[in-house]
Every structure is written in structure tokens, then in C-alpha cells.
Amino acid sequence: MKRRPFFILLGVLVMVSVTMAACAPAAPALPYEEIAYDEPLVVAADSCDYGGKIKEIRALDELTVQFTMCKPDPAFLAKAAFTPFSIQPREYIEYTGGTGEILEHPIGTGPFMLDEWARGDSVIFKRFDDYWGDKPPFETLVFRWATEGAARLLELQSGTVDQITNLSPDDFATVQGDTDLTFLAVANPNILYLAMTNTFTPFDDVNVRKAIAMGIDRQRIVEHFYPVGSVVPDYFTPCSIPNGCVGEPWYEFDAEAARALLADAGYPDGFETSIFYRDVFRGYLPEPGLVAVEFQTQLRDNLGIEAQVVVMESGEFIDESTQGNLDGFYLLGWGADYPHITNFLDFHFSAANPQYGDVHPEIYEVLEEASQIGDAAQAESLYIQANNAIRDLVPMVPIAHGSSASAALATVENAHFRPFGAPLFGRTDPGKDTFVFMQNAEPISLYCADETDGESLAPCQQVIEPLLGYAIDSGDIEPRLATSCTPNADSTVWTCSLREGVKFHDGSALDANDVVACWAAGIDASNPYHVGNTGAFEYFSYLWDGLMNLEE
Amino acid sequence: MTVAQPEVAQLPDTSLVSKPSSLWATTLRRFLKRRSALVGMGILSTLILLAIFAPVIAPYDPTQVLIGIEDVRKRTAPCIHLLGCPLDQPQHLMGIDGNVRDQLSRVIYGTRYSLFIGFTTVGFAIIVGIILGAVAGYLGGWVDNVIMRVMDVLLAFPSLLLAIAIVAVLGPGLENALLAIGIVSIPAYARVMRSSVLSVKVTEYIEASKALGAGPLRILIGSVLPNAITPLIVQGTLGIATAILDAAALSFLGLGAQPPTPEWGTMLGSERNQVFTAPHLVFFPGLAIMITVLAFNLLGDGLRDALDPRLSSGGTGQA
Numbered sequence: 101m102k103r104r105p106f107f108i109l110l111g112v113l114v115m116v117s118v119t120m121a122a123c124a125p126a127a128p129a130l131p132y133e134e135i136a137y138d139e140p141l142v143v144a145a146d147s148c149d150y151g152g153k154i155k156e157i158r159a160l161d162e163l164t165v166q167f168t169m170c171k172p173d174p175a176f177l178a179k180a181a182f183t184p185f186s187i188q189p190r191e192y193i194e195y196t197g198g199t200g201e202i203l204e205h206p207i208g209t210g211p212f213m214l215d216e217w218a219r220g221d222s223v224i225f226k227r228f229d230d231y232w233g234d235k236p237p238f239e240t241l242v243f244r245w246a247t248e249g250a251a252r253l254l255e256l257q258s259g260t261v262d263q264i265t266n267l268s269p270d271d272f273a274t275v276q277g278d279t280d281l282t283f284l285a286v287a288n289p290n291i292l293y294l295a296m297t298n299t300f301t302p303f304d305d306v307n308v309r310k311a312i313a314m315g316i317d318r319q320r321i322v323e324h325f326y327p328v329g330s331v332v333p334d335y336f337t338p339c340s341i342p343n344g345c346v347g348e349p350w351y352e353f354d355a356e357a358a359r360a361l362l363a364d365a366g367y368p369d370g371f372e373t374s375i376f377y378r379d380v381f382r383g384y385l386p387e388p389g390l391v392a393v394e395f396q397t398q399l400r401d402n403l404g405i406e407a408q409v410v411v412m413e414s415g416e417f418i419d420e421s422t423q424g425n426l427d428g429f430y431l432l433g434w435g436a437d438y439p440h441i442t443n444f445l446d447f448h449f450s451a452a453n454p455q456y457g458d459v460h461p462e463i464y465e466v467l468e469e470a471s472q473i474g475d476a477a478q479a480e481s482l483y484i485q486a487n488n489a490i491r492d493l494v495p496m497v498p499i500a501h502g503s504s505a506s507a508a509l510a511t512v513e514n515a516h517f518r519p520f521g522a523p524l525f526g527r528t529d530p531g532k533d534t535f536v537f538m539q540n541a542e543p544i545s546l547y548c549a550d551e552t553d554g555e556s557l558a559p560c561q562q563v564i565e566p567l568l569g570y571a572i573d574s575g576d577i578e579p580r581l582a583t584s585c586t587p588n589a590d591s592t593v594w595t596c597s598l599r600e601g602v603k604f605h606d607g608s609a610l611d612a613n614d615v616v617a618c619w620a621a622g623i624d625a626s627n628p629y630h631v632g633n634t635g636a637f638e639y640f641s642y643l644w645d646g647l648m649n650l651e652e
Numbered sequence: 653m654t655v656a657q658p659e660v661a662q663l664p665d666t667s668l669v670s671k672p673s674s675l676w677a678t679t680l681r682r683f684l685k686r687r688s689a690l691v692g693m694g695i696l697s698t699l700i701l702l703a704i705f706a707p708v709i710a711p712y713d714p715t716q717v718l719i720g721i722e723d724v725r726k727r728t729a730p731c732i733h734l735l736g737c738p739l740d741q742p743q744h745l746m747g748i749d750g751n752v753r754d755q756l757s758r759v760i761y762g763t764r765y766s767l768f769i770g771f772t773t774v775g776f777a778i779i780v781g782i783i784l785g786a787v788a789g790y791l792g793g794w795v796d797n798v799i800m801r802v803m804d805v806l807l808a809f810p811s812l813l814l815a816i817a818i819v820a821v822l823g824p825g826l827e828n829a830l831l832a833i834g835i836v837s838i839p840a841y842a843r844v845m846r847s848s849v850l851s852v853k854v855t856e857y858i859e860a861s862k863a864l865g866a867g868p869l870r871i872l873i874g875s876v877l878p879n880a881i882t883p884l885i886v887q888g889t890l891g892i893a894t895a896i897l898d899a900a901a902l903s904f905l906g907l908g909a910q911p912p913t914p915e916w917g918t919m920l921g922s923e924r925n926q927v928f929t930a931p932h933l934v935f936f937p938g939l940a941i942m943i944t945v946l947a948f949n950l951l952g953d954g955l956r957d958a959l960d961p962r963l964s965s966g967g968t969g970q971a
Binding site: 248268270325387390397401 | 715719720725726727750751752906910911912922925926927928929930
């Protein structure tokens with residue numbers, strides 16, 4: 101009896117605790133508040149003199165965004181569907197200041213939301229139950245990585261991962277002959293080229309460059325160092341891209357004529373130089389070291405050129421080659437970001453690209469004119485001129501359109517690898533609660549507005565979404581956060597209608613200001629949130645011909 | 653009357669006493685008793701012959717690409733007709749590498765590079781080490797302190813790490829790798845030489861040489877060096893094995909010999925990802941490195957046992 105008050109007190113405490121727990125919010129409160137759509141946001145350049153393609157991005161109403169262009173861009177839809185232009189909440193960008201937390205923890209509208217990034221080990225995602233589209237049939241998505249192709253295949257064969265990327269060419273037959281695995285051909289258009297910088301001797305002589313174009317047996321390279329399905333290119337752009345393969349085809353291999361041309365240029369006994377490359381697996385260059393040595397052999401045997409093979413760190417190689425600082429040959433390639441010829445030709449041969457040394461107006465002037473024509477047939481004559489000029493001036497030698505492949509366990513339904521972009525894992529079904537994907541390397545950051553490497557873009561695509569997207573099996577454009585984007589008569593104004601009822605992973609609702617805020621952080625150099633990981637926002641810069649409001 | 657002849661003291665029968673043999677003859681006799689050392693010597697002799705006669709022995713030029721010459725593809729497995737490989741296929745005892753070259757020819761030519769690396773780096777290190785050790789030991793004082801502290805600093809780093817750092821500064825390439833390996837090998841020889849100088853320079857015959865007016869250089873070369881040569885030989889033989897391993901490691905990392913040089917470490921490095929799909933491309937260069945290093949180690953151990961005066965009366969011949 102003496103203990104009755106104690107038990108009453110205990111009972112009351114338990115009741116109070118239970119009541120408080122029941123009334124408490126399910127998740128910790130966000131450190132920022134949702135901003136209701138009121139004042140429409142706008143980001144604009146003072147004028148179009150900055151050289152870029154976008155003049156202004158404006159929210160017209162809660163679910164409408166308008167893009168005003170400086171000049172027509174027929175590839176607008178294809179570009180806008182690219183991952184770096186994905187949307188995150190305006191409030192989150194302002195809260196993070198466009199850097200810090202947002203680099204490691206993106207908040208999007210995608211079918212998965214980030215759960216944990218265990219540095220050096222894995223990135224774990226959980227299903228987003230309020231996703232606007234079809235919800236993934238499994239709960240947990242895990243990204244892991246291994247640099248060696250053999251290691252990735254071993255993991256797949258042992259069943260510790262469900263899908264891997266970048267199958268080594270030597271493993272194609274193994275996977276195709278294994279009934280427990282599914283071979284997934286990747287139809288991403290790409291090109292490997294042997295480039296030269298014309299500000300260095302002897303590459304300043306077009307006859308030397310032509311001799312090299314004729315003196316390389318490209319068929320031998322593709323036949324022996326590329327997987328089945330790879331082709332020797334007649335043009336820089338793959339033929340699956342409209343207007344890619346028009347004009348005069350590339351030079352035939354003719355070592356004798358090449359030597360004669362080299363002798364006429366004053367190098368009858370060849371010369372000494374280097375071949376620079378990075379030891380990174382890409383679909384267009386699956387075995388960089390072997391191909392570099394093969395070039396070394398062919399240059400020596402066919403042209404008498406003694407070249408030293410130099411492997412460089414990947415980042416340094418990209419910086420030095422794209423700035424035109426390498427004084428020898430270099431092996432570089434390109435995988436299509438979006439299905440349009442401008443993604444190949446305009447990027448590589450525009451007036452702003454110094455990677456081959458002095459730029460050629462014979463090429464870039466035609467390309468500038470062609471890039472403003474929406475009708476492919478109408479633009480064909482200009483692309484014929486451009487391709488012929490590339491052939492005549494030989495800034496580089498196109499070597500191969502490589503085929504590549506991925507692989508998955510046979511138990512995974514709808515396993516795929518898209519021609520453009522990473523797989524959409526929300527549409528696959530592993531038949532269990534967890535799906536594990538293994539890629540080449542760890543992401544650099546997950547703020548993909550300011551990333552360019554595929555290992556960062558792939559996990560981003562599970563979490564964040566752009567206004568539009570690419571189909572699973574082609575380059576066709578599909579609606580994502582926008583239900584439609586329509587142009588005016590001369591394609592200088594694009595109006596995008598946003599999907600209703602879309603929620604971000606933080607529970608806030610998508611509106612037009614979120615779209616403007618995200619684009620502004622990327623394309624407006626004067627925006628306070630234009631910080632990111634490197635601050636370069638390279639895809640904003642190069643796909644839209646420059647950042648607006650950039651200080652001189 | 654007979655006169656007793658005084659007894660002539662009986663001299664021992666000289667035929668039962670062996671003539672005193674020279675140091676080198678004794679050493680050679682002891683060395684020949686060690687079976688493992690003979691095995692090492694035999695392997696090394698074979699490797700030297702392979703290196704010298706590589707152009708005659710190797711079936712192909714090591715950099716020759718066989719595309720268009722034979723019907724072979726990259727990374728083809730070894731084809732040995734005696735073991736059942738079809739006769740219509742070209743015979744390649746160690747298979748074809750990633751750039752469609754004969755692997756056997758490359759391994760044979762690789763012997764040249766490995767032996768060259770071993771002898772030159774250790775030769776360089778011994779010469780520099782002898783000079784530094786002799787100067788430090790003979791002069792003593794602050795000179796000794798400075799030289800040996802620098803040697804201590806070099807010894808404080810793992811040799812391969814230090815070699816990587818040196819190559820990173822000088823740039824990749826075989827010559828720079830040789831220099832790096834040579835530099836990191838110097839302290840071991842300098843210490844051996846210095847300790848020999850310290851132990852010999854206080855002996856009476858050195859004092860006598862000094863009294864007779866011999867200069868430091870003459871004393872070092874004429875009296876000290878002969879006494880230090882034995883441990884240097886042993887150290888050098890074992891050091892060659894280490895140098896070959898270090899060079900292979902540097903080349904494996906892409907810092908040593910550059911393509912298309914048929915150096916074993918480079919061959920291993922370029923095909924390291926094929927360990928499951930084309931194991932012959934890593935097995936044979938790896939085996940070659942292992943055999944060469946083993947040969948030098950066996951030889952070094954044998955020389956150490958043969959040259960060690962402490963074993964002069966009780967050596968059993970077992971290494």
C-alpha cells in the first residue's frame with residue numbers, strides 16, 4: 101500500500117511520455133522553412149553581348165517557367181534534359197549557400213532519396229514514397245565502386261552486386277556465355293580521337309597533320325583493341341546523330357602517301373614527340389595503355405616518328421589537353437551528353453575551344469550558323485561544309501566509335517543502360533529489397549550542377565530530376581518535372597509547364613521559383629549561390645555558350 | 653773404437669702437412685661446398701647467357717607487333733605444339749601480350765634490363781658508398797657526423813618510397829629509376845665501409861704505414877679497402893636482388909622503364925588487370941623476377957658463408 105503513490109506517479113509519467121511521443125513530429129524539423137510561391141523569380145543577363153545563348157529565365161506563375169534565348173537553339177530540349185540542370189528546392193540552395201551540405205546531400209524529386217554516403221565505401225539511397233511517378237519496386241539502392249573491370253565482374257559473378265558498369269572488352273564473351281548474367285550493350289554515341297595542338301612544331305604544318313591522318317591504320321586499332329560492334333569512323337560525329345555523317349569521308353590508310361607528305365613537309369625521317377593519355381576506362385577507349393602503345397608502334401613503323409608514351413593523372417591531363425598545352429599527340433574522346441550534333445561539333449571546334457591551338461574560322465563560322473537552324477535537312481549543307489573543313493584542316497584524327505557494355509544479374513528485371521545518362525534504377529526490379537550497382541569510381545560530389553564526371557552524375561540521376569529527360573532506349577526526350585516545353589515561332593522563347601503535385605524529399609512542393617533558383621545558381625556568375633564544388637559549372641558554361649553576368 | 657753419432661732430431665714428415673692455401677682458394681673451396689650457392693650461381697650464369705644471346709635465343713623482336721604477320725590475337729594463351737596445341741597455330745611458349753607481341757621474346761629480353769639495372773645501380777651505390785664511408789671513417793669528426801647523419805636520413809625512409817619520391821621529382825624513365833635506386837642503396841655500403849675503416853685504422857700496421865710516410869689515399873686504397881671488400885661483396889650481391897625488385901616495382905607503377913621496353917615490372921603493370929582473364933601475362937614476368945632475385949639471394953648467402961672468417965674452421969657446407 102505504501103508503494104501506491106509511487107506506482108501512480110510512474111503510470112502518469114508513462115502516459116505523459118506516450119502522449120508526447122505520439123504528438124511529436126515524425127521527422128526532425130527542417131532547418132529552413134518552405135517559401136510559398138509569391139514573387140516570381142527572374143535571372144537575366146544585361147544584354148546578349150556576353151555571347152551566351154540564354155537571355156533570361158523567368159517564373160511566369162507558380163507552375164510556368166519561361167526561357168528567353170539570345171539566339172535560337174534547336175537543341176534546347178535535348179540540353180535541358182541533361183542531369184546538371186536538375187531541380188532542387190530553392191530554400192535548400194539558399195540555406196546551404198550553394199555549397200557545403202548540398203555537395204554531399206542533394207534533395208530532389210527523384211524516386212530515391214539519399215540516406216547515407218559512407219565515404220570510401222558506398223552511397224545508400226532509400227525509396228521516396230511520395231514520388232510523383234511509378235514508385236521503385238524495391239526499398240534500398242546502393243552504389244559501390246571498383247576501378248578494375250575484373251574486380252567488378254567478380255563481384256557480379258559472386259552475386260554481391262546486381263549490376264556493373266563498363267565491362268572490360270575481354271569479358272564480353274564471358275558474360276554473354278554465362279546464363280546467370282545479362283549482357284547489356286550500351287549504345288552511347290562516342291568518339292576517340294588522336295589530337296594535335298597546332299601551336300607546337302611540327303603540328304603547325306597542315307601537311308604533317310594530314311600525313312598522320314593517312315599514316316594511322318585505324319582499322320587495325322579497332323579490330324584488335326576494341327570490342328565487337330566498334331567502328332572506324334568516317335566522320336567525327338557518329339552516324340546515329342542527324343547530320344553527323346555528311347560530306348567527304350575521312351582519309352584511307354596509305355602509309356606510302358603519308359611518308360611522302362611528311363617528307364614534303366620537311367620530315368623525311370619523322371621526328372620525336374610524345375603521346376599523352378590518361379589511364380581511365382571509357383567506352384571510347386577501353387584499354388588506354390594498349391592503344392597508346394599501338395599508336396607508338398604505328399607512328400614508328402609507318403612514319404618514322406619516335407613517340408614516347410606519357411601517362412598523366414586524369415585531372416591534369418584534361419586540364420592540359422583542353423587548354424592546348426600538350427606539345428605532342430594526345431588521346432582524348434567524347435561520349436554524347438545529349439543527342440544532337442552540336443554536342444560533338446560545337447563543343448570541339450567552336451571559336452572558344454583552344455584544345456587544338458589556333459581555331460579555324462572555316463569550321464566554327466559554319467557551325468555557329470548551323471546551330472541556329474532547327475530543321476536538320478535545312479542545316480545539312482552547312483554540316484557538309486563543316487565536316488569537309490575538319491577533314492581538310494585535320495585538327496585531330498578520328499580513331500574509333502567504341503562499343504561498350506554493362507552487365508547485370510539475370511534475375512534483375514528490366515535491367516538496362518541508357519544511351520544517354522545512367523540507368524534509371526527505379527524502373528528495374530531485382531526481386532528483392534536491395535539493389536546494388538557497382539561503377540568505376542566514387543562520386544566527387546553529389547551537387548551535379550557543378551560536376552561533369554559520370555561517376556557523380558549517375559547517383560545524382562536517382563535523386564534529382566531535370567525538367568525533361570531521355571528515354572531508356574533512345575535519345576528521345578520525355579517529360580519529367582515539366583509536362584511540356586514549347587517554343588515560340590522562331591524558337592527564341594521556350595515556355596515550360598511544370599507538373600502539379602510534385603514533392604521534394606524535404607516535403608516542400610515544386611514551383612517555378614525552384615526552377616529559376618537552380619538555373620540561376622548555375623548560369624549566373626553573379627548569383628550569391630554560384631559556389632558549388634569547383635565553381636566552374638562547366639555544363640552551364642559550355643552548353644549555353646557561357647555564364648551570364650561574369651565579371652571581366 | 654766407434655764414435656757414437658749424435659742423434660739427429662727427427663723432423664716431421666712434411667708430406668703430411670698441407671701447404672698454407674690462399675684466402676681466395678679457401679673461399680672458393682668453401683663456396684663450392686655450398687649446394688644452394690651453386691644453384692644460385694647456375695641460375696645466374698644461365699640468365700647472363702640469356703641476356704647476352706637474347707637476339708639469338710628470342711624467336712621475335714620484343715617490340716615487334718605480330719598483327720598481319722601471324723594469325724594471332726592479343727592475349728592469346730601459350731601455344732606449345734608438344735603439349736597438344738594444333739600445328740596450324742603459331743607456337744608461342746608464353747603466349748601473346750596485350751599489344752600482340754611474343755611474350756617469350758619479351759621475357760628473354762627483359763633479362764638484359766633486370767641484370768643491367770641490378771649491376772649498374774649496385775655498382776654506382778658501392779662506388780659512392782665506399783668513397784663516403786671511407787672519408788667519414790678515416791677523417792672522423794664533423795665530416796663523419798655530417799656524412800653519416802645524411803645516410804641516417806636516407807635510411808629512415810622506406811627505400812621504395814624514397815625511390816618513388818626521387819623519380820617523381822626527376823620524372824619517370826629507366827635512367828631516373830636507376831639513379832633513384834642507386835641513391836637509396838648508398839647508405840648500406842657507406843656504413844659497411846665506414847665500420848671497416850674504423851676497425852682497421854687503429855691497427856699497428858696502419859700506424860706503421862703512417863710512420864713510413866704513406867698518405868691517407870694510399871692507406872685507404874692499399875690497406876683499408878682490401879679489408880672491407882669482403883662484406884661489400886656480400887652486401888652488393890644481396891643488394892642486386894633488392895635493386896631488381898625496386899626497379900620492377902617502379903616500372904609496375906609506371907615510374908621506371910617506359911613502353912615498349914620489355915622490362916618485367918612494366919610488363920606486369922600493363923597487364924595487371926588481366927590476372928584472371930590472361931594469367932600467363934603476369935605469371936611469366938613474375939616468375940622471371942622471382943627466379944632472378946632468388947639466384948642473387950642464394951649466391952649472396954653462399955658468398956657470405958664462404959667469406960666469413962668465423963666459419964673458416966667449422967664450416968659444414970650447409971648454407
